[in-house]
Amino acid sequence: MSKGTKSYGTGRYGLRMALGALLMAAVGQLASAATWCVNPGGSGGCQSTIGGAVALASPGDTIQVAPGTYAGGVVIGIPVSIVGAGSANTIINANGLSTGIYIDGLDNPGLANVAVTGFSIVNANFEGILVTNAWYVTLSSNTLFNNNKSLNATTATCPGQPDFETAEGFDCGEAIHLSGAAYSTVANNTIYNNAGGILLSDDTGQTTHNLITGNVVTNNPFDCGITLASHPPAAITGASAPFGVTHNTIAANQSSNNGLGVHGAGAGVGMFTFLPGGTVSGNAVIANRLTGNGLPGVAIHGHSPGENLSGNMIVGNHISGNSADTEDAATPGPTGINAFGVSPLTGLIISQNVIQSETDDIVVNNPASIDIHFNDLRDGVGVANIGPGTANATQNWWGCSGGPGAPGCGNVSGTGVAWTPWLSGPFLPRRF
Numbered sequence: 001m002s003k004g005t006k007s008y009g010t011g012r013y014g015l016r017m018a019l020g021a022l023l024m025a026a027v028g029q030l031a032s033a034a035t036w037c038v039n040p041g042g043s044g045g046c047q048s049t050i051g052g053a054v055a056l057a058s059p060g061d062t063i064q065v066a067p068g069t070y071a072g073g074v075v076i077g078i079p080v081s082i083v084g085a086g087s088a089n090t091i092i093n094a095n096g097l098s099t100g101i102y103i104d105g106l107d108n109p110g111l112a113n114v115a116v117t118g119f120s121i122v123n124a125n126f127e128g129i130l131v132t133n134a135w136y137v138t139l140s141s142n143t144l145f146n147n148n149k150s151l152n153a154t155t156a157t158c159p160g161q162p163d164f165e166t167a168e169g170f171d172c173g174e175a176i177h178l179s180g181a182a183y184s185t186v187a188n189n190t191i192y193n194n195a196g197g198i199l200l201s202d203d204t205g206q207t208t209h210n211l212i213t214g215n216v217v218t219n220n221p222f223d224c225g226i227t228l229a230s231h232p233p234a235a236i237t238g239a240s241a242p243f244g245v246t247h248n249t250i251a252a253n254q255s256s257n258n259g260l261g262v263h264g265a266g267a268g269v270g271m272f273t274f275l276p277g278g279t280v281s282g283n284a285v286i287a288n289r290l291t292g293n294g295l296p297g298v299a300i301h302g303h304s305p306g307e308n309l310s311g312n313m314i315v316g317n318h319i320s321g322n323s324a325d326t327e328d329a330a331t332p333g334p335t336g337i338n339a340f341g342v343s344p345l346t347g348l349i350i351s352q353n354v355i356q357s358e359t360d361d362i363v364v365n366n367p368a369s370i371d372i373h374f375n376d377l378r379d380g381v382g383v384a385n386i387g388p389g390t391a392n393a394t395q396n397w398w399g400c401s402g403g404p405g406a407p408g409c410g411n412v413s414g415t416g417v418a419w420t421p422w423l424s425g426p427f428l429p430r431r432f
Contacts, residue, residue, distance in 0.1 A: 033060040040068035050074050050082065050092070065090055065119075072124055073097040077108035084118030087143035087190070094124035098160075100147070102127075105134035105180065106164065106204055106236070112136045119143070125150040126161055127173040128194070133180035133205050140187045148172035148195035153222055153262065164234035166203045171195040171223040180205025180243070188214040196223025196266060197258060202243040202279075203231045213251045221261025224270040225293065226250055230278035230307075244279030244308070245271075251286045259294030264326035267299035268319070276306035287316045295338075296363075297322045297355075300348070301329050302341030311347040320357040332384060332413070333359030344368035344389070351375060352427060360384045361410070364391045372396065374427040377410050385414035397423040 036057055042048030046066070047056070051074050053063045062081045072094025076082070082101075084090030094100040100121035105111035112135040120143040121128040128144035131137050148171060150158050156170040165173055174196035176186060180203070191197045197217035200207045217225040228248060233239035250269055259266020268290030271280045280300075290297035297319035302309045319336040329340035336355035339345055345366045355361040356378040364370050365387035372383060372393040382404065383393045393412070396419070400408040403422040412419055 033062070034058065035062045035064060037064050037066070038070070039066035040070070054078075054080065054082075069093055071097070072100040072121070074101045076101065076103045076114055077111060079111070079113040081115040082117075083115075086118050087120040087141065090118055091120045091122065093122055094128070094147070095122075097124060098126050098162075099130045100124045100128045100144075101130070103129070103131040103134050103137055106132040109133070114138070115140070117141050120145070122146045123149060125172070126158065126165075127177045128175045129177070130173060131178045131181045131184065132164070135182045135184065137178075137181060137184040138187070139176060139189065140185070141189065143190045144175040145191070145193045147175050148222075151195045151222065164204050164236050166234055167229070167231040168199070168201070171199070174199040174223060174227065175220070177201070178207055178210060179203045180207060181210055182206070182208050183210065185211045185213070186215065187211070189216075191215060191217045192219045194220050196220050196227060197225040197255065199223075199227045199229065200245050200248055201227075201229045201231050202245050203234050204237060206243040206246065208244070208246045208248065210248045211251070212248065212253060215253045217253060217255045218257050220258045220266070222265050223259060224266035224268070224295070224299075225255030225258040225290075226253060226269045228269075228271045228280050228283055230273035230275075230280050232275060241277040242273070242275065242279055244281065245283070246279065247282040249284045249286065250288060251284070252288065254289045255293065256289070256291045257293065261294075263294070264323075265294045267295035268293045268297040268322065270295070270299045270301070271309070271312060272299075272301045273307050273309065274301070274303040276304050277308075278302075278304070279308040280312070281308050282311040284313045284315065285317065286313070288318075290317055290319045290322065292321045294323050295325055296331065296335040298337045299325055299329070300339050300341065300345060302343045302345065303328060305342055307341070307343040309341055309343060309345050309348075312345070313349045313351075314353065315349065316352045317354075319353060319355045322358060324359075325363070329365070331360055331363040332381075332386070335359070335363050336361045338363045339366055339370055340387075341366045341368075345370065355379065360413070364389065374423070376426050379410055381413045382410035383412050383417050383419070385417050390416035391418070393417050393419045394421055395423055397426045401425065
């Protein structure tokens with residue numbers, strides 16, 4: 001044993017001693033955490049800027065921000081909590097600046113445990129909030145609007161955007177952007193009048209096991225409400241293949257009236273990749289309300305061979321009044337869910353959704369077999385297969401007890417769709 005090293009031995013007593021030492025260390029860290037204050041005048045011993053308080057803070061500290069308007073361009077590189085006095089009263093104005101808040105794990109490896117809550121964030125050239133390569137980030141109860149101001153909608157470019165954002169020229173990164181983020185939560189935010197809403201991408205690292213829940217994302221005209229997209233890796237990473245957007249949960253959000261500024265601009269929830277090696281897999285889209293968007297309520301696009309869009313789930317959503325898909329993923333008409341892939345969408349499950357006020361409830365164009373069960377399909381075409389694969393669409397409700405093609409029921413379009421047996425009444429999910 002080297003000098004100055006403690007040994008707790010083995011066995012139950014040693015384990016207790018070791019755990020006790022860890023607990024005491026944790027208590028010591030909590031006891032040493034400080035709370036800093038910010039107000040517009042810098043009075044009472046407070047800082048006048050959020051960035052000034054961040055510069056003074058140590059890991060684990062909290063920054064309390066009083067009502068007022070503050071400059072954007074805040075960069076966070078340590079574990080810290082920044083707490084506003086409510087988004088109606090505490091404003092971060094990023095006019096002329098790249099971002100409102102940048103949680104920068106790209107330049108601060110290992111960054112984790114950052115929280116931002118209680119702000120309105122407006123007027124950023126790119127993202128309102130950008131997160132790169134950080135874990136356990138919480139973004140909650142913020143309002144983000146009028147960001148992505150550098151977007152040139154005519155040319156679909158975003159001049160001046162950082163090189164590590166490899167495929168966001170057409171949306172300037174949306175209002176909230178997670179890249180290389182893991183085990184983080186984006187909850188109960190209100191997001192409107194940006195180019196797009198919430199983006200999860202893999203430009204700088206794998207984006208995995210994040211929870212996007214309880215957000216209201218509406219009237220973002222140039223992209224989806226919520227996007228999961230696999231992009232080329234940034235040169236700074238040295239990687240040769242996309243990292244992947246995997247095992248994220250999109251639950252209980254409202255995504256409406258997005259992507260209406262340009263024809264075919266955005267879905268309620270989009271899962272996209274466009275290059276070999278692109279990976280958007282194992283994600284769950286659950287219990288969202290997806291209405292009135294410029295593409296289908298949920299759009300899955302795999303545009304190239306050699307992509308991985310396996311194991312995604314679309315479950316328990318209410319979907320209505322959306323638009324047709326376009327270009328190579330085009331659908332026959334306004335569509336609830338579009339499952340398009342040049343590469344097979346293996347393991348895709350579509351279940352327990354209520355879809356109405358569409359021309360085609362579910363459209364499949366893919367070489368794989370898609371499982372479609374226990375959905376309420378209330379429109380003229382419940383399932384349309386316009387591709388080379390098959391659809392196992394047994395045990396759905398087609399709008400009446402007679403099943404597909406019966407008077408008053410929806411129907412099936414295309415070949416390779418198995419639809420018998422069907423439900424004789426709407427599917428009612430079990431409540432616990």
